[in-house]
Amino acid sequence: MQTALAESLQHRADAAEAASILRACVHCGLCLASCPTYQLRGDELDSPRGRIYLTKQLLEGGAASARTRLHLDRCLSCGACESACPSGVRYGRLLEIGRSVLDSRSARPLRQVLARYLLRKLIPHRRRVRVLLMVARMARPLLPQRLRAHVPRRRRRAGSSAWPAPRHARRVLLLEGCAQAALAPEINVAAARVLDTLGISALRVPQAGCCGALTHHLGAEEETRAQLRRNVDVLEPLLDERVEAVLSASSACSAVLTQYGRLLAAEPGYAARAARIATLALDLSEVVAAEGDALRRELPPGRGAGVRVAFQSPCTLQHALQSAGKVEPLLRAAGYELTAVADEGRCCGAAGTYFLLQGELSVQLRDAKLAALQAGEPALLATANIGCLQQLRSAATLPVRHWIELLAARLDRG
DSSP, X not given: OOOOOOGGGTTOHHHHHHHHHHHHOOOOOTTGGGOHHHHHHOOGGGSHHHHHHHHHHHHTTOOOOHHHHHHHHTOOOOOHHHHHOTTOOOHHHHHHHHHHHHHHHSOOOHHHHHHHHHHHHHTTOHHHHHHXXXXXXXXXXXXXXXXXXXXXXXXXXXXXXXXXXXXXXXXXXXXXXXHHHHHOHHHHHHHHHHHHHTTEEEEEOTTOOOOSHHHHHTTOHHHHHHHHHHHHHHHGGGOOTTEEEEEESSHHHHHHHTTHHHHTTTOTTTHHHHHHHHHHEEEHHHXXXXXXXXXXXHSXXXXXXXXXEEEOOOHIIIIISOOTTSHHHHHHHTTOEEOOOTTTTSOOSOTTTHHHHSHHHHHHHHHHHHHHHHTTOOSEEEESOHHHHXXXXXXXXXXXXXXXXXXXXXXXXX
């Protein structure tokens, strides 16, 4: 797809990068069937190919219209189209650039600006999330139904809540995250306990803040780079010869950690350090899967109760990390019976802040995903990302847990 950049964009390196990405697109349309919003709406402009055309028009000086913004905003950035694309079109990066060009040429409505500002200033800060959660729980009866569904009730923690002290030669840095640390801290504790059982000490890094995923998805690139620089300053000095990896138990955070090198490539004093962190970045599932034999030795004998579980593989695990299929064998080894899930690649509609900014589409995607997950009559649902977990819990009639909690529960029985 040939593109003639508008004269006003000739100075932008990212515009030239976008033109290069566009040249890889051959208009085949194989991405359409994988796109969740196209599946829902059947509108070409709500497909990757349609959004590619809209971005092309922007780069060539076309109108920065509300219509263009509507369709670019409706993209979940799930990455399914990139996995399906035979030409290797870097659609996610193209969308980032398209949104940036659009924002530079056309201001958002004030209501959208305010909503995005509040999200950026609240969610990436775990203390603020805790305060917000406390207030939301008190005001729960007064909230609109759609928001009320996303306010988690207090849960009684099962198993040990103690983070194991470092005692092994093998070590990893385990980032606790922002929203996850506030909404479900038991996930990080379970992860540390499972790793400890496998002979790996998970070191807490409380000084590390948000990984940068939320502001990145909202297009606030300077805020994102500031968050990344702070994390590099905290993490990089801790990377001694015993630290094997930098981990997150949330697949969305893991995906962003692997991009630190790219996102800070132009930052003097940070590029090489960020690249080192990106090289060591792994999702929790990748580390535990690599220790599968050790895990099987530690699990109690027998298949256990054979509890039926439906596993929702997050988009970030499937597409951004290309790590699909690692969790399921671990759950089976722990004695859980996995039920079949139709259309496994479909997004649940959480997608960072998408569930708040695109409520109607998000609810439709969530309900379709829950129908597929619950069709096999499981006893509970499992996932690998805090956003997906909260999205599913907002409407599920079954318990929803992080997969690492299920492994920790079985190890406790042993």
